[in-house]
Amino acid sequence: MSRLILHVDLDAFYASVEQRDHPEWRGRPLVVGAEPGQRGVVATCSYEARRFGVHSAMPIAQAVRRLPPETIYVRPSMARYAKVSQQVMGVLETVSPVVERVSIDEAYLDVSGLTSLVGPPAIIGAQVKARIRQAVGLTASVGIGPNRLIAKLASDVQKPDGLTVVPPEQVGDFLAPMPFTVLRGIGVKTAPRLERLGVKTIGDVRQLPLETLRQHLGARTGIQVYQQARGLADDRIDPARPRQSISRETTFPEDVSDPRILEETLRWAAQEVGSIARQTRHLGRVVTLKIRFHPFETHTRSRTLKVPTADDAALFGAAWSLFAAEPWSGRPVRLIGLGISGWSATDGGVQMDLFETAAPEPCPEHDRLAATLDAIRNRFGADAIQRGLSRRSPG
DNA sequence: TCTGGGGTCCTAGGACCC
DNA sequence: TCTGGGGTCCTAGGACCC
Incomplete structure (x- = not known):
């Protein structure tokens, strides 16, 4: 018997949340992502912006060239989007107990057992969309098929606000x-x-x-x-897929050579990663340093620790020693960050002790990040950017 | 033209052990 | 004196996805 898999995809998610919360932005091209003039890309844009050929991951400079002057540009508010995402996932769990969240705006549901209770697949799909709209005021596109691949492709064919059902016998013709x-x-x-x-x-x-x-x-x-x-793909939905790694990284507004700034940024990343690891009760043995130079030359260096950790200082220490061991000093750095992975297989008393040594923190990370970014701006801010610009266009 | 940030998974070579 | 073969861990890089 083939299963019934449903894929939900929130339409232009970040942009839709912004338009929902700012009625004056509705009906206008809107880009969520980097600010014009900055380094970065489009994270998501409204359908009004897509009409100009703009899409996710497009460099912001390119998007600006294509979009009209009345376009709205906003920085992402991840905490807000995460909250909305949580609400949506909660709604999905009222439809089926088997929900696997795959990203902030996407999930798979196993609805195999629902046809006798709710009705045919199209009725289940319509119910999902209606409940999401009612709960958070957003549209979603839904695809239903015998496995994850078909469900995902089905949700893509009629965006936005789409609903597509592909019965098993039509998979061949659909693909x-x-x-x-x-x-x-x-x-x-x-x-x-x-x-x-x-x-x-x-x-x-x-x-x-x-x-x-x-x-x-x-x-x-x-x-x-x-x-x-041939339409063959995974049809298993796992509501409890464990995460494999935690990381934080940042791209500087301008390349950075000053090791003090690199060190501060790595300390910030270590605090962020450590804080999340402790909150989610993860202890990792593998610390990875990531660094990117001009022109987009990226390297990773990793170290396996003897003792699994979620401690800020231990994370920073490992990453900093990896950095120091390389002949990189003085090279302008575009991006730096670190991650942790390789959760220890054991559990029990020893691990609990390790969690408890790491003091629980209220949430000063955001302040520290703000302070760090301010420090970078102070050093590389208006003056540095001006100098850069005048170098390119003298007079 | 200029390429974010957070992830997952795969490949491949070398070390090391049996 | 020549040199297997498998398994696992570690490390680096890369492709891909949202």
Whole structure:
């Protein structure tokens, strides 16, 4: 028996929350992300902005060139969005107990058992959308199919405010005409490899032998793409998928060479990561330093500790020693941050002790971040930016 | 043209052990 | 004197996703 999987995707989530909360912004192009003139990208934009060809992950400078002057630009308010997301997940749990949140604006539900209680898939989908709208005043697109892949693709075909049901017997016809780039695991690097084979649609991929896909995409992706092209994918929904890592990083407004600023920023990241790890009761053994230089040259260095930790000072110490061990000093740094992973398999008394040594903190991290960013702005702020600009356009 | 931040998963080489 | 093969851990980088 095939399962019934439902995928919910909140439409233009950050932008929709902003338009919901600021009625005067409704009906206008709106970008949530970096500010114009800053480094950064579009996180999400309203459908009015998408009409100009702007989309998520587009560099902000490029978006500004395309959008009209009346466009609204706002920085993301993650805490607010997280709250709305929580409300939505709560609503979903009133529909089915089997809900897996996959990101702030997306979730999968196993609704296999609901047809006899609620009705056919389309009725279940309509109910999900109605409850979300009623609870938080936002629209969502819903897709329903026999597995996660089909449900996800179905939710994509009629955005925004869409509802699409793909019964098992229609999966083949549903997939065949779609561009193969919608398959999971096909991105900017792998797409050209298949294009060179003359492939355009998922139907075309289905004509290729498994061996060909393995050769061109690698063993794992090759098999995955072969199966997806035939509509075969994971149909398990796991409400309790554990997280694998916690990290914080930041890109500086201008590249930074001063080691004191790098050190302060790494201390901030360590406090953030440590605080979240303690709140969520995670102790990790692997500390990873991430650093990015001009031009977008990114490195990671990691160290496995003898004793698992969630302690700010231990995290900072490990990351700073990784930094110090490299001949990097003096190179202008674009981004720096750190992460923790490799949760220890054991549990019990020892771990509890470790949690208790780390003092619980109210929430001074936000203040510290603000202070750190102020410090950076003071050093690299208006003057530095002015100098940079006048260098580019003298007079 | 200029590329955020937070994640997951895969690959591959080397160390080390049996 | 020559040199296997498997398993696991560690590390670095990369692709991809939202």
